[in-house]
Amino acid sequence: MARREGGVEPVISTVLIVSADQKVNAERIAVALWHQSVDGESYNVPLSATGMAPATHYGTHTWATQQFIDMLSAAQAGESLPPAPWGSVGLTEADVYAVCADLIVSEREDGQHQGHFDAALAANGLSEIVEES
Amino acid sequence: MLVRVGTLMGSSIGTGEASSWTPSLLPNLFAWYDAADLTTLFQERSGGTTPSVVDGVVGTVRDKSGNARHITCSGDTQRPLLRLSGSSYRLEFDGVNDNLRTTFTLPQPVTRIHGFAQISWTSTDRLVDGGSSVGAAVSQVGVSPDLQANAGAALNLTGEFAIGAAFILTEQWNGASSSFQINNETAATGNAGTNTQAGFTMAARGDGATLYANVHWYGSIICSSILSASDIASAKKWLGARAGLSL
Numbered sequence: 001m002a003r004r005e006g007g008v009e010p011v012i013s014t015v016l017i018v019s020a021d022q023k024v025n026a027e028r029i030a031v032a033l034w035h036q037s038v039d040g041e042s043y044n045v046p047l048s049a050t051g052m053a054p055a056t057h058y059g060t061h062t063w064a065t066q067q068f069i070d071m072l073s074a075a076q077a078g079e080s081l082p083p084a085p086w087g088s089v090g091l092t093e094a095d096v097y098a099v100c101a102d103l104i105v106s107e108r109e110d111g112q113h114q115g116h117f118d119a120a121l122a123a124n125g126l127s128e129i130v131e132e133s
Numbered sequence: 134m135l136v137r138v139g140t141l142m143g144s145s146i147g148t149g150e151a152s153s154w155t156p157s158l159l160p161n162l163f164a165w166y167d168a169a170d171l172t173t174l175f176q177e178r179s180g181g182t183t184p185s186v187v188d189g190v191v192g193t194v195r196d197k198s199g200n201a202r203h204i205t206c207s208g209d210t211q212r213p214l215l216r217l218s219g220s221s222y223r224l225e226f227d228g229v230n231d232n233l234r235t236t237f238t239l240p241q242p243v244t245r246i247h248g249f250a251q252i253s254w255t256s257t258d259r260l261v262d263g264g265s266s267v268g269a270a271v272s273q274v275g276v277s278p279d280l281q282a283n284a285g286a287a288l289n290l291t292g293e294f295a296i297g298a299a300f301i302l303t304e305q306w307n308g309a310s311s312s313f314q315i316n317n318e319t320a321a322t323g324n325a326g327t328n329t330q331a332g333f334t335m336a337a338r339g340d341g342a343t344l345y346a347n348v349h350w351y352g353s354i355i356c357s358s359i360l361s362a363s364d365i366a367s368a369k370k371w372l373g374a375r376a377g378l379s380l
Contacts, residue, residue: 010188011188011189011190011214016210030208030209030210034209036208036209037178037179037207039207040178040207040208041207041208042208042209042210042211043210044208044211044230044342045229045230059229060208060210060211060229060230061210061227061229061230061231062209062210062212063189063190063212063214110188113227114252114253117227117228117229130257130343131342131343131344
């Protein structure tokens, strides 16, 4: 059970997986929504069914608030989007809804997060493409 | 060393000494990162205005050496968490894509001292590295929980760093005369290569792109020289106390 101090909102272990053809727009959403730098990267783990290149999907693990999860759920349901300068990053609302509809989302409570990413990959028939050191 | 009864022994958590010794007293201090100094941890990856909180993300760890070699990551999803275990603060890297890094140029000889606890072990994942894909790395290589140092040549490390156990790693990068020690155990010595460190990367390959380690990190001290035995002992004791170790 995670510790909570001073009424801080608990974080949720969140795995996000996007199709390779939606990655560019997914990164643009990150720029518009959480001020990621233009050259930054959120979905930076390459994935495929075989664990070999080329990547068919890209994944990430993050710690999200319930507010973010609720916002994502609403977007995936086609109900609403958070206010953000989508146009400034070259996106229309239709583009954002398309990314959200494509997105695979897995959540676990903090404290249950060990092995979460690997479990989410396995549940979706994906493996990480590991670059040799 | 005199100890005054009733005197507060140090002003920060777990200094491990009755004196006011801190890494700031080390010669050639190049960078110093301390997970227990909450005034140096921020949620944002740039700017750094919102302090990190326990069980919350850390986007920036500021360098306490005065040299402004702060470490951060390239995406919000890559931020580790700040954890508190007993009285020990540590950053938790998820082994998926969390990392913190910065770039600089630092040729050997170099001393780096770190506090770690491996959460899990995956072959070739890197606990620490320089600032590029060709650097000075300590990786999970061999059989769990073994480690290997490599700055162009491989030197295997053995010692008591079982999964879950905190340990202090003292690295002396000095070409053929390199030395790597776990806590106060017998050091592994020999040639670990001569690569110049192009920066500092925590829990990933030096370019921050892959080989992410699942590790707890208590802090690191980097000096641009080989420290004396006395200075190393002081630094290990100080950082060890941060990790709940008595060295």
